[in-house]
Amino acid sequence: MQDKPTIETLINAVSLFIKDVASPALSGRSLFHARVAQNVLAIVEREALYGAQFSSAQQDRLRLLLDMDGDLEALNKELCARIKDGRLSAENVRAHLVKSTMGKLSIDQPNYAGYLRARELGWPEEDGYQQ
Amino acid sequence: MTDVLSQIGSFSRHVLKTELKSAGQLSGGASQETWLFETQDGAKYILRRPPGGVAPTLDEPSDAFGSRHLSSAQEADILTSVHARGIEVPEVVHVFEEGEALYPSYVMRFVAGETIARKILRDPEYDVIRPQLAAQCGEAIAKIHSIGLNDLPELGTSDAAGEVRRYGDILARHGHPHPVFELALKWLRDNLPAPRPKCLVHGDFRNGNLIISPEKGLAAIIDWELTHFGDPMEDLGWICVPSWRFGNIDMPVGGFGDREAFYTAYEKAGGIVDRDSARFWEILGTLKWGVMCIIMIGLFESGVDRSVERAAIGRRTSETEIDLLRMLDGEN
Numbered sequence: 001m002q003d004k005p006t007i008e009t010l011i012n013a014v015s016l017f018i019k020d021v022a023s024p025a026l027s028g029r030s031l032f033h034a035r036v037a038q039n040v041l042a043i044v045e046r047e048a049l050y051g052a053q054f055s056s057a058q059q060d061r062l063r064l065l066l067d068m069d070g071d072l073e074a075l076n077k078e079l080c081a082r083i084k085d086g087r088l089s090a091e092n093v094r095a096h097l098v099k100s101t102m103g104k105l106s107i108d109q110p111n112y113a114g115y116l117r118a119r120e121l122g123w124p125e126e127d128g129y130q131q
Numbered sequence: 132m133t134d135v136l137s138q139i140g141s142f143s144r145h146v147l148k149t150e151l152k153s154a155g156q157l158s159g160g161a162s163q164e165t166w167l168f169e170t171q172d173g174a175k176y177i178l179r180r181p182p183g184g185v186a187p188t189l190d191e192p193s194d195a196f197g198s199r200h201l202s203s204a205q206e207a208d209i210l211t212s213v214h215a216r217g218i219e220v221p222e223v224v225h226v227f228e229e230g231e232a233l234y235p236s237y238v239m240r241f242v243a244g245e246t247i248a249r250k251i252l253r254d255p256e257y258d259v260i261r262p263q264l265a266a267q268c269g270e271a272i273a274k275i276h277s278i279g280l281n282d283l284p285e286l287g288t289s290d291a292a293g294e295v296r297r298y299g300d301i302l303a304r305h306g307h308p309h310p311v312f313e314l315a316l317k318w319l320r321d322n323l324p325a326p327r328p329k330c331l332v333h334g335d336f337r338n339g340n341l342i343i344s345p346e347k348g349l350a351a352i353i354d355w356e357l358t359h360f361g362d363p364m365e366d367l368g369w370i371c372v373p374s375w376r377f378g379n380i381d382m383p384v385g386g387f388g389d390r391e392a393f394y395t396a397y398e399k400a401g402g403i404v405d406r407d408s409a410r411f412w413e414i415l416g417t418l419k420w421g422v423m424c425i426i427m428i429g430l431f432e433s434g435v436d437r438s439v440e441r442a443a444i445g446r447r448t449s450e451t452e453i454d455l456l457r458m459l460d461g462e463n
Contacts (some may be wrong), residue, residue: 029158036440043446076308083313090314090459097311101456104449113380114373114454117462 007048015041046107050129054103057127061096099126138232139168139178146225149174162200163356167241177221179203180236199287200356203227207237208284209331209358218274219351242351244342248377251343252386260348265388267349268341268370269396275352276330276363277401283331289361290326291408294415295319298422305425311452315418318459324364324408332361337375338385364405367397368412373454374420374447383463414458421451 005013015038023034055072062075065088070078082088098118103126105115119125136154143151147170154168157177166178180203201209207226214220221239228234251257251264299316302309334357342351369375371383371390379386384393394404428445430436 033439036443040439040443043443073308076310079310080308080313083310083317086317090318093310093314094456097314098456101311101449101452105453108446108449112450112453113376113378114450114457117380118453118457121457121462 008045011041011045011048043108046110050103050107050126053128054107054126058100058103061099065093065096098123102126103129135166135184135233139166142225142233142238143168143170147174163354175241176224177239177241178233178236179206179239180233184233184236186235199359201286201358203235203237205284205286206355206358209286209355210239212278212283213275216274216278219271219349220355221351221353242342244344244350246339246342246353248338248375248386251338252377252379256345257343260343260345261387263348264343265384265392266396268384268388269393270400271349271352272333272336272366273397273400273402275333276366278331280329280331280360287359288329289332289359289365291323291362291411291415294419295323298415298419301422301426307425309421309448309452311455312418312421315414315455315459319411319415319418322411324362324405324411327362327364327405327408329360330363332359332363332365334358334365335369336366337370337372338377338387339375341385362408362412363402364408364412367393367404367409369416371409371413372416372420374417374450381463414455417451417454417458421448421455424448424451
C-alpha cells in the first residue's frame with residue numbers, strides 16, 4: 001500500500017494546477033486542451049473510485065450468463081461471439097448490458113444527456129455505484 | 132505558415148486583382164485546414180486545403196476513419212455543381228491546379244454565420260430562426276438528393292449492407308470487445324432497408340457542418356469531403372444521431388427540431404422519406420460515431436496526433452453505447 005497523499009489528493013493537486021496556474025497563462029487551442037485535460041483527470045478520479053468494482057461486477061454477471069470462467073476481456077469476447085451468432089438474444093443480454101453501460105457512463109460522462117435520460121427511465125446503475 | 136500567407140497574397144494580387152488585407156487560419160477542422168482572408172475591396176474568402184497542404188495518400192491516417200475523403204479538386208467540383216442549383220453552399224471561385232504553389236486547395240467565398248453547434252442551440256440571437264432550421268435543412272438536403280447523377284463527377288458509392296459490414300470489420304480489427312456494438316450490428320443486419328436508387332449523399336450532414344445566420348437561418352452546408360453516391364436516408368439519419376443533438380435530446384434533428392418538420396419539408400421539396408430506413412441510418416450512424424471514437428484512440432497511440440483531446444475522445448464511445456441501447460428500445 002502506498003502512503004499519503006492518496007490518489008484522489010494527487011489528482012486534485014494536478015487539476016488545481018491546470019485550473020489556477022496553467023489555464024490563466026493559456027489561450028485558444030491550448031486553453032481548450034487544458035479544459036479537456038481537467039476533464040480527463042475527473043474521469044481518472046471516478047475510475048479510481050469505481051473501476052475495479054464495476055469490472056468485478058461485470059465479470060460475476062458474465063460468468064453466470066455464459067456459464068464459463070475467464071478474465072473480463074475473454075468473457076466479453078465470448079459474449080460478443082454469442083450475440084453475433086444469435087445464441088444470446090437481445091432479451092438475454094439486455095439487463096447485463098444496461099448495467100455495464102450505465103457504469104461506463106457514470107465514469108466517462110456522468111452529465112451526458114442520454115445517461116441522464118436513462119436514469120430518468122429508471123435504468124439501474126452498475127452494482128456498487130453510489131450517488 | 133508564412134508561406135501560405137505570402138502565397139495567398141500573391142493569389143489575391145494576380146487572380147483576384149486586389150491586394151490582401153488580412154489572413155489567418157481558422158481553428159477547428161481536424162481533417163482539413165481552413166484559412167480566412169480579406170482583400171482590400173472588402174471581400175472575404177476561405178482557402179481550404181489538406182493539413183499542411185499535402186494531399187493524403189490512401190494508406191495515411193486520414194483514411195483511419197474508415198472514410199473515403201475526396202480530393203480538393205473533387206470537393207470543389209461537387210460544390211460548384213451544387214451551388215449552380217441554388218442550394219445553400221459556398222461559391223467556389225478558384226481551384227488550384229498541379230504545379231501551382233497552393234495546389235492542392237481551392238478558394239471559396241466566405242459565408243457569414245455560426246457553425247458551433249452549442250452556440251446555435253443556446254445563444255439568444257438564434258431564438259427566432261431556430262424553429263425554422265429543421266424545415267430549411269429538410270428542403271436543402273432534398274434538393275441535393277434530387278440532383279441527377281449524370282450531371283455530377285464520378286464519386287465512390289456506399290449502401291446500407293456495405294456500411295454495416297465495414298464498421299463490423301473495423302470493430303473486429305480493433306480487437307477490444309464491445310458487446311453493445313455487437314448487439315447493434317446484429318439488429319442492423321436483421322433490419323437492412325431495401326436498396327433505393329443512389330443519389331448524391333453529403334455524408335457528414337449534421338449540426339456543426341451548417342453555417343447558420345441569425346437572420347436567415349441555413350446559410351450554407353459545408354465540409355463536403357465525405358460526399359458519395361448512396362442511400363438518401365443516410366443523410367436524414369446522420370443529422371439525428373444523438374451525439375449531434377448536443378444535449379437537446381428531445382430535438383432529434385440537430386438538437387434544434389423534430390423529425391416531422393424535417394421530413395415534411397423534405398417531401399415538399401420532392402424527396403421521399405422512408406421512416407424505417409431513416410431510423411435504420413440513425414442507429415447505424417450512432418454506431419459509426421462510436422466506432423470513429425475508438426479509431427481516434429489509435430491516432431493518439433500511434434503518435435499521429437498526440438493531443439489530449441484525441442486520446443480523451445475514446446471515452447466518448449460509451450455515450451453511443453447508452454444511446455444505442457435506448458434506440459434499440461425504441462426511444463427517441
